[in-house]
Amino acid sequence: MSVSAPEQGYEGDLTLIPKKVVVIGAGITGLTLALRLQQGLQSSAGQGSQPVLLAESSDRVGGCISSQSKDGYRWEEGPNSFTPVPALLNLIAEVGLTDQLLLADGKLPRYVYWEKELLPVPMSPAAAIGSRLLSVGGKLRALGGLLGFVAPPPGREETVRQFFQRQLGSEVVERLVVPFTSGVFAGDADQLSALAAFYRVASLEERYGSLFAGAFLRAPRSQPDPLSPQIQPVPKRGQLGNLRQGLKQLPEAIAEKLGDTLHLGWQATHLKQNEAGYWVGFKTPEGSRWVVAQRVVLTLPAYAAAALLRELNPQASQLLSGILYPPVAVVTLAYPEEALPQPLRGFGHLIPRSQGFRTLGTIWASCLFPERAPQGYHCFLNFVGGATDVAYARQKGIPPISALSPEERAQVVHEELSQILLTRPVEPIRLGERLWPQAIPQYTLGHRQRIAQLQESLANQTPGLSVCANYLDGVALGDCVRRAEAMAQEILNGWDS
Template sequence: MTEAANPSTTVDVLIVGAGISGLSMAHDLQHPRKSDRPFNILVAESQGRVGGRIVTASGDGFLWESGPNSFAPTPELMKLAVDVGLKDELLLADRFLPRFVYWQGELMPVPMSPPAMVKSKLLSVPGKLRALVGALGFVGPKMGSEEREETVAEFFRRHLGDEVLKRLVEPFVSGVYAGDPNQLSASAAFSRVKRLEEIGGGLVAGAILSAKNKKKPAVAVDPNVPQAKRGQLGSFREGLEALPKAIAGTLGDAVKLNWHLLRLSPREKGTYIAEFSTPEGVKQVESRSVVLTTPTYASVEILEPLDVELGMALKGITYPSVACVVLGYPTEAFKRPMKGFGNLIPRGQGIRTLGTIWGSSLFPGRAPQGWEMVINFIGGATDNAIANLSEEEIVNAVHRDLCQTLLGEDVEPKVLAVHLWKRAIPQYNLGHLQRLHRIERQLQQFPGLYLCGNYSDGVALGDCVRRAQEGAEKLREYLR
C-alpha cells in the first residue's frame, strides 16, 4: 500500500476505529467483487491495540474476557472467522447449559421451551396464565395515543404481565444492555418482538404469520463453515481477541495504531482531509470516503464542527458505566455444581450485581483444576454510581453479592481483573429511532461519509459484523 503518511496520498476508504466493526468492514472491502478493482484502504486506531471493547487476558492458569464474553454464531461471523484462519480455533458451548435467574433467594432455571415454562417455579400459576392470554393476543390498549412510543417495560407488561417483565425481561435487559426497561424503547431495543404485534396483533399470531410469510433465500451452505445449532454460543481457544487480531493480520500495513483523529474536513472536489496525531507527528490523509466506527461520544468530537444538529443527535445516545469483575474461587467454595451459562439478577432482590457468567463452565480450559472463574457485571443505567467507587470497593460489592447467590462459604477471592467501562453499552432509549433518522438525514449533506456502530441496530458481535458488511456494500456502490 502507498505510504499513507504522505499528505498527498489519496485512499479510497478511511476507516476510523479498529474494533470488530471497522476491521470487519475493511476485510470485506479487501475482497473485491467481480466488477470492482481492489480498494485502497486505511484503518486508523487511536489505541495501541486492535479489538476495541473486545479484551482478552490470561494469568495464573485462567483465561478471561473483560468485555464481550461470547458470540451468537451468526453465518456472517462464522464465515469471517473461517476466512481469517480461525476455523480450528472455534469453540462452541453446550447449547443445553442452563441459564438461571436469582429470585427470592433461589437460583431458578430460565424456561427455554413451552413445556419448561409450564413446569417452571420462576412464574406463579396466575403469572403463567397471564402470559399465555397475552401471548395469544388478548392485550389491553396502549397507554396514551396509539402513536405514543412504548418503553420496554410498558410493552411487555401489556403483553405478558408484570411477572414476566420483572422475572424474565428485566434481567435480560440488564444482561444485554445494562439498561433500564423504563427508559429503553421497545421499538428500538426489541424491534423483532415489536414487529410480531404489528404483523398479527399478538405475539403468537405474529410469529405464525411471520414464519408463514418468510421466504428463505436459496443460499448454498458453505461446507467449509461450521454449522452451529440454535442456542449455541461461540468463542476461540485463545479468547475473543483472536478474531480482531486475525483480521488485522490479513490487513497488514493498512492498520495504523496510535493514530488519533484530530479533525475531518470535506473538500470541494468531494474528498475528505483527515488530520491525525500519530507517534511520528501530525499526519494528513486524503480519502474518497470516510467511515467512523467509533462510539457516538467520540464521533461527536469530529462531526459537531461540521454540523451542529448532527452532533446534537449523536449526543442524545447515552452510555452507562459498567464494571466487569473477574474472580476465581476454589470449586468447593460454591454451594452448587457450577454447570451452566450463568445467572442474571432482577432489580429489587437486594443484589447490586447485574449478573454473573460462569466462565469456566461455558468454555473448557478457562480455569485451572480445582478452581472456578466467574465474570460479574455491576452498574448500568440503574446504578451509574458504580463509576465513583474504587476497584477495591467494586470487588467487595461483587463478593458480598456472590456470598448470597453462589458461594457456600465466605472465602477470599482471587481477583483476576476489574475493568470499569465508564461508557459501556449504548442505550436505545425512547426517541432512539428518531435520533437515528436525524443522524441519517444530516449525513446526506456529506456524500461519502458514513457511520457504523453498535448504537444503531444491535449491540451483539454478530450484529457488528453484519452491519459492517452491509456498510461495505454501500461503500462499493458509492465508490463505483
C-alpha cells in the same frame, strides 16, 4: 508531499496521503469494513494497491473486545461470547480460525436470582408450566398475552416495561424482562424503547395483531447466508461461541490480513471537506498527517463520532451526543470447586434490581468454555453498574459504581456472590477488574427516529461520510459484522454504478 494545512492551528510540515476510503476505528466493525473494502477495491485497482486506510487511536485492535489470561485462567472483559450467525462464522473461517472455534452447550440452564434462590429460566412451554419462577397467576397472564388477549397499543412509543407488561404481565417483566434488559444492554426497562431494543418481538403485534399470531404467521426470512464448509459441526440452536485464546483472536487475525492498511496510534483530530474530498487530520507516532479521501466511515462510539463532527455537521453531532452510554464494571473472580454447588452446571445468572443487589449478572465462564480455569477452580465474570446504578446508589445513600475503587467493586461482587452462589466462606481469587466508563449504547425512547434523522443529516449535509457502529441497530458481534459487510457492499456498489 507537503501541503498547507486546511485547518487553522494545525501547523507544521504535513504529509498528505490520498486514499479512496478512510475508516476510523479498528473495533470489529471497522476491521470487517476495511477488509471487505480492501478486497473489493483491490480487485478493481490491482493487487498491491492500498485504497483503504484504517486508523485506530490506541495501540491495539478490537475496541471493546478485551481477552485476558493469567495463571491458567482466561477471561473476557468486554463481550464474553457470540451468537454463531453465518456472517460471523464465515469471517472466522476466512481468517483461518476454524480450529479455534468453541461452541458452548446450548442446553446449559440460565438462572434468575429470585427471593434468595437461583431458579432456572424456562426454555420451553413444558418447562414454563412447571417453573417456580412465575406463579400460576403469572403464567396464565402471560399465556393470555401470547394469545392476543391484551389491551390495544396506546398509539405512542412504549418502553420495554410498558410493552411487555401490557403483553405478558408484571411478573414476566420483573422476573425475566428486567434482568434480561440489564444483562444485555446494561439498560433501564423504563427508558429503553421496546421497538428499538426488541424489534423482532415488538414488531410482531403491529404486523400480525398479537405475539402468538406473529410467531406463526410472520413471513419466512429470506434464504439464510450459506455457511462455510469449514464450520463443522454446524452450531445448534441456542449455542454460543468463543475462541480458544479468547475473542481477541478474531480482530487480531483480521488485522494481520489488513497489513499496512491498518495504522495504530493514529488519532483523528480534524475532519474537513472541500472540493478534493474529505480531509482527515491525524496525530500519529511519526507526526501530523492529512489523509484525503472520497469516502469516510466513522466506526467510533457515538460520543467520539460526535466530537469529530462538531464543526463539519453540527446537527449530526448533536444527535450522536444524545445517545447515552452508562458505566459498567466487569469484575472477574475465581473460587475453588469445593466452595461451590456440585455439580456446577449453567450459563450464569441474572439478578433483578428489585432483589436489592448491585451486580447485574454473572457468567459462569468456566462452565461455558474449556481452559477458562485450572482444574479444581471456576471463573466468574460479574457485571456491575448500568443505567439504573445511579438511582440505586442514590436510594441506598452510597457512591455510584464508577466512584468506587477496583478493590471496592470486587468486594461488592464477592459479598453478593457469597449470598447467591457460594456454599461456604472463602476468599476470592481476584483476576481482573475493568471499568468501562461508557459501555453500551442505550436505545432509549425515540432512538429509531434519532437514527433516521442522523442518516438524513449525513446524506444531506456531508454526503460520502457515513457512520457504522453498534448504536445503530444491534449491539451483538454478529450485528457488527452484518452492518460492516452491508456498508462495504453499499460503498463498492456506488463505485461500480
